[in-house]
Amino acid sequence: MPPKKYYAIGVDLGGTKISAGIVSSSGKVILREKIPTMVALGGKTVLNRLALAISLLFKKAPPAVRKEIRGIGIGIPGMVEHEKGIVHEPPNIPALNGVNVKKFIQRRFKKPAFIANDANAHALGEHTFGAGKGTQNMVCITLGTGLGGGIILNGKLYTGSFENAGELGHIVIRKEGIPCNCGNTGCVEAYVGANFIAERARKAIKAGTKSSVVKLVNGDLSKITPHLLAKAARQGDRYARQLWAEVGEEIGTAIVSIANILGPEKVIVSGGVSRAGDILFKPMIKEFKKRSFKYLRTRIKIVPGKLLDDAGILGSSSLVFKQS
Numbered sequence: 668m669p670p671k672k673y674y675a676i677g678v679d680l681g682g683t684k685i686s687a688g689i690v691s692s693s694g695k696v697i698l699r700e701k702i703p704t705m706v707a708l709g710g711k712t713v714l715n716r717l718a719l720a721i722s723l724l725f726k727k728a729p730p731a732v733r734k735e736i737r738g739i740g741i742g743i744p745g746m747v748e749h750e751k752g753i754v755h756e757p758p759n760i761p762a763l764n765g766v767n768v769k770k771f772i773q774r775r776f777k778k779p780a781f782i783a784n785d786a787n788a789h790a791l792g793e794h795t796f797g798a799g800k801g802t803q804n805m806v807c808i809t810l811g812t813g814l815g816g817g818i819i820l821n822g823k824l825y826t827g828s829f830e831n832a833g834e835l836g837h838i839v840i841r842k843e844g845i846p847c848n849c850g851n852t853g854c855v856e857a858y859v860g861a862n863f864i865a866e867r868a869r870k871a872i873k874a875g876t877k878s879s880v881v882k883l884v885n886g887d888l889s890k891i892t893p894h895l896l897a898k899a900a901r902q903g904d905r906y907a908r909q910l911w912a913e914v915g916e917e918i919g920t921a922i923v924s925i926a927n928i929l930g931p932e933k934v935i936v937s938g939g940v941s942r943a944g945d946i947l948f949k950p951m952i953k954e955f956k957k958r959s960f961k962y963l964r965t966r967i968k969i970v971p972g973k974l975l976d977d978a979g980i981l982g983s984s985s986l987v988f989k990q991s
C-alpha cells in the first residue's frame with residue numbers, strides 16, 4: 668500500500684502580499700491563495716489578513732484533504748523566536764514587532780503552527796523538496812530586494828543561540844564599503860540587492876554609458892529592473908553583461924566565507940534575482956574558485972534553487988513536515 672498522503676498549509680507573509688497554499692507531503696501545491704497584506708492598517712489587520720488567507724484555504728479544501736492537514740507553517744521576514752513564535756523587527760511589517768504570531772494562529776485554527784524567518788523557511792524548503800534534497804549540510808542564499816540566507820546543519824535548520832543565524836547578506840566584502848541598513852558598512856547585501864543593481868545601471872546610463880536596456884524600457888530609466896538587465900545581457904549588451912559579472916563576483920566572494928566557515932555540500936542560490944541564470948552563475952562560480960582553497964573548489968557545489976515561484980509556500984510548509 669502506498670504511504671498515506673498528508674498535508675500542510677504554507678504561508679509566505681510578505682510586506683505587500685500574503686501567499687498561502689496547501690501542500691502535500693510529496694511537495695505538491697494543491698491549492699493557493701494570494702491576498703494583500705495591508706501593512707498600513709496596522710498589526711491587528713495584518714494578523715487578521717493572515718488568518719483570512721488560511722481560512723480561505725481550509726474552506727476550499729476537499730474534506731478528505733482538510734482532515735489530513737497537520738499544521739500551519741509561516742515564513743516571516745525578520746528574526747523569529749521559533750519555539751515561542753515571537754517575531755522581532757520584521758523590516759517590512761514593523762507593526763508585528765514583538766507579536767506572538769504562533770499563539771495567535773494556534774488559537775484561531777486549533778492546529779500546530781510553526782513560524783520561521785522567511786529565508787530560513789526557504790532554505791528548509793530547498794532541503795526538503797528542492798535542490799538540497801539528500802544533503803546533510805547546505806546553505807541557501809535568496810537573492811531579491813536583499814540577500815537572505817538559511818543554513819541546514821546535520822539535516823536541520825540552524826538558527827543559532829539568538830535565532831539570528833543565517834543573516835548571510837551581512838557578510839562584509841568591503842571594510843570601508845557602502846553603509847548597510849544593519850549599521851555595518853560593506854555588507855554584500857548592499858551590493859547585490861535588486862534595487863541597488865537597477866540604481867547602479869541608471870547612474871551609469873545617466874553618466875553616458877551605452878546599454879540596450881534603455882530601449883527595453885522605452886527610455887524611462889525608472890523602469891529598469893534586474894529582470895530587464897538580464898534580458899539585455901542575454902541579448903549581448905556589453906554593459907549589462909559586465910554589470911552581472913560584477914554582481915556575480917560580489918556574491919562569489921561572500922560564498923567563499925560561507926564555504927570556509929561551514930563547509931556545506933551545496934550552496935543553493937535562489938530568489939528572483941538568481942533567475943538571471945548563467946550570466947550571474949558563471950562569474951559567481953569563477954570568483955568562488957579563484958578565492959577558495961583548492962581542496963574546496965570542486966567539492967562544494969554552487970547550484971540554482973529548484974522551488975522557483977513556490978519557494979515561499981513550499982518552504983513554510985516544510986516547517987510542518989520536518990516536525991510531524
Ligand SMILES: [Zn+2]
Pocket residue numbers: 836837847848849850851854856
Ligand atoms: Zn549589513
